[in-house]
Amino acid sequence: QKEVEQDPGPLSVPEGAIVSLNCTYSNSAFQYFMWYRQYSRKGPELLMYTYSSGNKEDGRFTAQVDKSSKYISLFIRDSQPSDSATYLCAMTPNTGNQFYFGTGTSLTVIP
Amino acid sequence: DADVTQTPRNRITKTGKRIMLECSQTKGHDRMYWYRQDPGLGLRLIYYSFDVKDINKGEISDGYSVSRQAQAKFSLSLESAIPNQTALYFCATSDYRTGQETQYFGPGTRLLVL
Numbered sequence: 715q716k717e718v719e720q721d722p723g724p725l726s727v728p729e730g731a732i733v734s735l736n737c738t739y740s741n742s743a744f745q746y747f748m749w750y751r752q753y754s755r756k757g758p759e760l761l762m763y764t765y766s767s768g769n770k771e772d773g774r775f776t777a778q779v780d781k782s783s784k785y786i787s788l789f790i791r792d793s794q795p796s797d798s799a800t801y802l803c804a805m806t807p808n809t810g811n812q813f814y815f816g817t818g819t820s821l822t823v824i825p
Numbered sequence: 826d827a828d829v830t831q832t833p834r835n836r837i838t839k840t841g842k843r844i845m846l847e848c849s850q851t852k853g854h855d856r857m858y859w860y861r862q863d864p865g866l867g868l869r870l871i872y873y874s875f876d877v878k879d880i881n882k883g884e885i886s887d888g889y890s891v892s893r894q895a896q897a898k899f900s901l902s903l904e905s906a907i908p909n910q911t912a913l914y915f916c917a918t919s920d921y922r923t924g925q926e927t928q929y930f931g932p933g934t935r936l937l938v939l
Contacts, residue, residue, distance in 0.1 A: 720867075722865065746927070748927050748928075750930075755933070755935075756932060756933070757829075757915055757930035757931050757932045757933050758868075758915070758930045759930070760927055760928075760929065763927050802867070802868070804928070812870060812873070812883070813858075813870075813919075813928055815867050815868040816867060817865060817866065817867035818867055
């Protein structure tokens with residue numbers, strides 16, 4: 715079993731839709747959770763960062779962590795064509811030795 | 826200027842050749858990482874280094890070696906390249922001292938081994 719599972723998609727939505735991206739994990743030691751956005755032929759860029767359980771909001775983006783279910787989510791409100799990218803979840807234990815990534819979900823927002 | 830740079834950005838080589846991918850950072854971070862990305866497999870860790878004197882193997886280190894020449898420089902070598910090493914390679918850095926465990930990636934090197 716992989717440490718982190720992520721549905722690869724692809725996911726296609728109309729502009730303005732609410733997008734929900736999800737990851738599950740198996741290691742209860744994970745404390746730090748991240749979402750990265752990766753445009754084609756570019757490196758991943760940090761989008762959201764959360765520590766432990768709870769919600770974090772930044773503009774149109776909301777990250778949720780449910781440690782009891784080992785489940786994290788990224789919500790995108792009022793999605794835009796510029797949101798079209800691959801979204802990677804990542805996490806690490808509190809020691810921060812290694813980061814564990816999901817395989818990424820490809821999102822296309824259609825104008 | 827980019828905080829994490831990688832050279833070359835694209836490379837085509839032949840089976841059996843030795844090649845080196847280089848990474849430099851201006852973020853002042855101690856920790857540096859090398860990943861490869863393949864379709865459907867995501868990012869897989871090759872090697873990581875917590876400081877100049879510390880080198881650690883990652884999930885898929887076979888066929889690769891690294892050198893941490895300075896705090897800001899971390900190189901990845903393929904001693905004898907093979908076609909299944911064709912992939913997108915990323916260097917990343919992190920700074921645990923901020924208390925925020927996250928990574929910053931370079932733009933990637935696209936490698937094709939013929």
